Amino acid sequence: MELRHLQHFVAVAEDQHFTRAAERLLVSQSGLSASIRALERELRAPLFVRTTRRVTLTEAGRALLAEAERILAQVKAAHEAVAAVQGVVRGTLSVGTEQCIAGVHVAGLLAAFRRRHPDVEIRLRQTGSGALGEEVAAGRLDLAFAYRTQADTDQLRCVPLATEPMYVLCHPDHRLTRAAAALVPEDLAGEVFVDFHPDWGPRRATDAAFVEAGVRRTVALEVNDVHSLLDLVGENLGVAVVPRHFRHKREALTALPLKDTGEAAYETVALLPAPDATSPAARALMALLEAGEA
Known part of the structure; x- marks a missing residue:
């Protein structure tokens, strides 16, 4: 063969x-x-x-x-x-990531990598965390930046990047802006929600938070990019529950912390194969990240 x-x-x-x-x-x-x-x-x-x-x-x-x-x-x-x-260090570096991942500036990190290793071809794929984990485990990606979806396995290990609480984004005229400084899931019962597709990290974190609180919610407006989510909330068509760093992406929106979600949180990780299967290019990229290059 x-x-x-x-x-x-x-x-x-x-x-x-x-x-x-x-x-x-x-x-x-x-x-x-x-x-x-x-x-x-x-x-x-x-x-x-x-x-x-x-x-x-x-x-x-x-x-x-x-x-x-x-x-x-x-x-x-x-x-x-x-x-x-x-x-x-040469060959190809295949990286996967979710949108607006916390704990790493992906574009800056890849730029730093290219300056140091110009002979390596960089490939980037953006999709949801579940798919990213599967592609790293299958060897189609060298590493990925994603929401933590599982514990370490023989084929996949997780390097913590950041942990953030969740915030509620709403239009300034929405009734929730008159609430206290912090909200709990029960305060959002009956609201129209804007959210990402189920495989995206923020959606998984939000679903976990509401399950933990025993509050049912229905996502009426489902999108696959951050700008569309912000636009819909900006038009007062629904509210969104997002990681804390999203609150700076549209200053005109009201951002309120979400409390009482138990252990549910937005935690991001770098997904890599087992150490002996990690490529030299992936190790070099992680070294730059750990050195604070991005």
Whole structure:
């Protein structure tokens, strides 16, 4: 089994399209198809269901994908480990992050990394914390900055970044602005809520806080970016419960602390593989973070 066959297979699985995968890999479509057929012959199983518009994985293909990603990640780590012994950090640094993560200025950190390691190609992916954890564990990301979703495992470890209390954002004309300096979840019963999709860290922290308090809430306005959330609250269409640092993003809004949420809090972490699987580039990035570069 050749590594290029596995690389070709993973590319087709990710793009679900032979033409797009061939363009990304800079190979001919016929050569890519021949590579996949050779792999299927060797494994004696079809890996894809092919249609005129897309390709999807068979059961055998799904089983191979996880192993292929693991093998390719180990090969990449081996190359980078040898380079690190020679005093060189090179290759690719794949980073994942949520929006507006607390405890790290991602853009500044990546800029500092690039100044020190210009030969490393930086790739960035933004999505929810659950997906980020899965991608780090699968080797598709070197590390990610996310909301703490689980304890350390054999495949994933958490390095604490920051812990923040939650605040309620509302329009200055909203009834809650006449309340005391702090609110409790019971004060928000019956409110219209603006919030992020369920995989985002602030949403998970808010859901946990209301479950802890035994207060039911319904998210009527669901968004996937910070500006849309602030705009909706700014138009008095609902209230939002967000981490403390969000209160500075729109000074015209009223921000009130949310108390009595038990142990529920917004805690951010850096998600990394096990130490022996962490790439030299990821270690270099974490060293910059720990040194206060961002």
